[in-house]
Amino acid sequence: xxxVSQHPSWVICKSGTSVKIECRSLDFQATTMFWYRQFxxxxxxxxxxxxxxxxxxYEQGVEKDKFLINHxxxxxxxxxxxxxxxxxxxxxxxxxxxxxxxxxxxxxxxxRLLVL
Amino acid sequence: xxxxxxxxxxxxxxxxxxxxLNCDYTNSMFDYFLWYKKYPAEGPTFLIxxxxxxxxxxxxxFTVFLNKSAKHLSLxxxxxxPGDSAVYFCAAKFRSSGNTPLVFGKGTRLSxxx
Numbered sequence: 379x380x381x382v383s384q385h386p387s388w389v390i391c392k393s394g395t396s397v398k399i400e401c402r403s404l405d406f407q408a409t410t411m412f413w414y415r416q417f418x419x420x421x422x423x424x425x426x427x428x429x430x431x432x433x434x435x436y437e438q439g440v441e442k443d444k445f446l447i448n449h450x451x452x453x454x455x456x457x458x459x460x461x462x463x464x465x466x467x468x469x470x471x472x473x474x475x476x477x478x479x480x481x482x483x484x485x486x487x488x489x490r491l492l493v494l
Numbered sequence: 495x496x497x498x499x500x501x502x503x504x505x506x507x508x509x510x511x512x513x514x515l516n517c518d519y520t521n522s523m524f525d526y527f528l529w530y531k532k533y534p535a536e537g538p539t540f541l542i543x544x545x546x547x548x549x550x551x552x553x554x555x556f557t558v559f560l561n562k563s564a565k566h567l568s569l570x571x572x573x574x575x576p577g578d579s580a581v582y583f584c585a586a587k588f589r590s591s592g593n594t595p596l597v598f599g600k601g602t603r604l605s606x607x608x
Contacts, residue, residue, distance in 0.1 A: 382537070412595055421600040422538070422583065471537045482528065483596060485537035 380406050382474050384486035391462055392494055399457045399489045401472030407452035408474035412483060413445075416469045428455045462493040497521050498586050500599035509608045513571040517584030517599055522565065524586035528596065529558060529569045532581045541582075542569070574606045 381404040391397050401411055410429055414422040426447050428434040434447035444466075446458040455474075459466050469490050473483040499518045507513045517527075525546040530538035544551040544558045544567065551558050557570045571578055581603045585596040 384537070422598045424595045424597075427595055469535070473537070482540050482543060484540060485530070487537045488535065490535065 380474070380476055380482075380484040382408075382472065382484050382486040384472055384489050386489060387487060388490040388492075390492045390494065393463055394461055397459045397462055397491060399459075399470055399472075399491075401455045401457070401474070401486050403453045403474040403476070403484075406474075406476045408455075408476060409452065410475045411449060411455040412473045412475075413447060413455070413457050414471045414473065416471060416488075422471065425457075459491065462491070464493045467491055467493045496600075497524075498584055498597050498599040500582075500584055500602045502602050503600070504603040504605070506605045506607060507574045509576055509606055510573045513569075513574045513578065513604055513606065515569040515571075515582050515584075515602050515604065517567050517569075519565050519567075519586050521586070521597075523588055524597075526587050527558070527560060527567050528585045528587075529556075530583045530585060530598075531578075532583060532601070538583055571604075574604075576606050576608050579604055579606045 383402045385400045413425045416422050424437050425440045426434045426436045428447050428449040430449045430452050436442045449455040469488050471488040473485045475483050497520050528543040529541040531541050532538040542553050542556045542558050544560050549560050560567045581601040583601045584599040587596050588594045
């Protein structure tokens with residue numbers, strides 16, 4: 379099966395600091411990775427689509443300067459929450475699509491972020 | 495505007511019986527549908543998918559039915575097992591449009607009672 383990992387699995391930080399979350403596809407090359415955010419009892423909300431070697435495409439309402447996404451290789455994408463505030467506390471999940479013809483996205487285990 | 499709707503936030507079923515999870519969508523351009531299962535504090539796990547050219551897809555205990563005219567799909571789990579207790583998300587996409595993201599419903603929490 380396709381395995382996607384995320385690191386860290388949880389993080390607590392002070393308000394104003396930046397937090398980097400890594401998403402890796404362990405056994406396949408991911409041409410596209412997606413970053414989602416989930417609030418309690420809500421659905422997964424897509425934040426941005428990340429293609430290897432190009433700029434990410436952000437969804438409406440998502441601040442690109444606040445949530446920096448880098449997809450430097452076919453197996454790694456990073457999300458950096460800059461100058462985090464308590465309202466950024468959430469569950470962040472990445473997913474990766476294997477190849478250009480695969481329709482299924484494989485999700486990472488998620489990262490719980492708590493900003494104090 | 496919720497394009498993918500799961501109107502039942504929760505469902506309880508006895509072990510061994512059938513679980514039926516429903517999903518409705520509003521955009522007739524969606525042509526590929528997926529079901530994911532999610533445990534607390536974990537990422538969703540892919541379960542089963544169906545293309546709009548089919549009306550049924552089966553994989554072991556899981557069967558997905560698609561009714562395009564009604565813009566409705568359902569996931570049947572039979573027999574239900576306690577380990578099936580989780581939140582189930584329905585998702586849709588425009589397959590023919592290439593690199594498009596999934597649109598998720600809000601999920602249905604399934605509880606299978608032993």
